[in-house]
Amino acid sequence: MVTKTQETELSNLESQVDNGGGGAWEYLCLVRNLKVRRSEKVLKHGLSILSDPKKRSSLGPDEWTLYEQVAIAAMDCQCLDVAKVLQKRFQESKRVGKLEALLLEAKGFWEEAEKAYSSLLEDNPLDQAIHKRRVAMAKAQGNISGAIEWLNKYLEIFMADHDAWRELAEIYVSLQMYKQAAFCYEELILSQPMVPQHHLAYADVLYTIGGLENLQTAKKYYASTIDLAGGKNTRALFGICLCSSGIGQLSKGRNKDDKESPELQALAATALEADYKQRASDKLPLLTTALKSLKVSS
Structure with missing residues (x-):
């Protein structure tokens, strides 16, 4: 959850970068750390760094992190060609495998994306991000029963994920499945009284x-x-x-x-x-x- 102080800091830094005052990398880091969606800004300012060899080389090991962040923002903005180019920057990587699956999602190739995620889970069954993507895919297709199924499977493994319990509760409430929703809120109260x-x-x-x-x-x-x-x-x-x-x-x-x-x-x-x-x-x-x-x- 973003605090008012963090929100103010982000807003000020965003204004500074938009007006040519510098601090693009710091802004991108803050967006990433706060886990907020600023896809258009991330795409714009991220590409400005990646297109400058000096700026890009100065990032060191964080260069891949920026490629990944900007690629995801490009998918969010439906700039799929840009996302594909960025995703190809690094080959034979599990993180690239995730980006490929995300790109399939963005294109609406649900079955292919599911196969890609299943393959990745074979290598790492405890990858939370991939389990969450399955829930998101089901919701994107309007498959609410599927989202409930994936969320329940996810919570069997990651029982301490408060956001997942809350999301499942809200889905149950939307379906008027109040007893099931009550159980989810009981779990939340037990873990966060x-x-x-x-x-x-x-x-x-x-x-x-x-x-x-x-x-x-x-x-x-x-x-x-x-x-x-x-x-x-x-x-x-x-x-x-x-x-x-x-x-x-x-x-x-x-x-x-x-x-x-x-x-x-x-x-x-x-x-x-x-x-x-x-x-x-x-x-x-x-x-x-x-x-x-x-x-x-x-």
């Missing part, structure tokens, strides 16, 4: 599934989201109000132990109203109406 976004997403899924037990659990995770976010999460505050309303309706006629305590919902409603007064005072009447409809008040 201090990330409020995981708690919030898990609560949203449980609320969507519904039922008294799920609403009660969702309410707890909305509360933990607020706690981790320092009390500043409007969505989680409203989630508590929604859960409280739903629990109240489902608890009618049940034992007192099953009924909802009004304290937390009142605190959430008060915090919501304070937040709206500060950031969107003109929308406060809408919030008040919504809370009344949920039979929740501060």
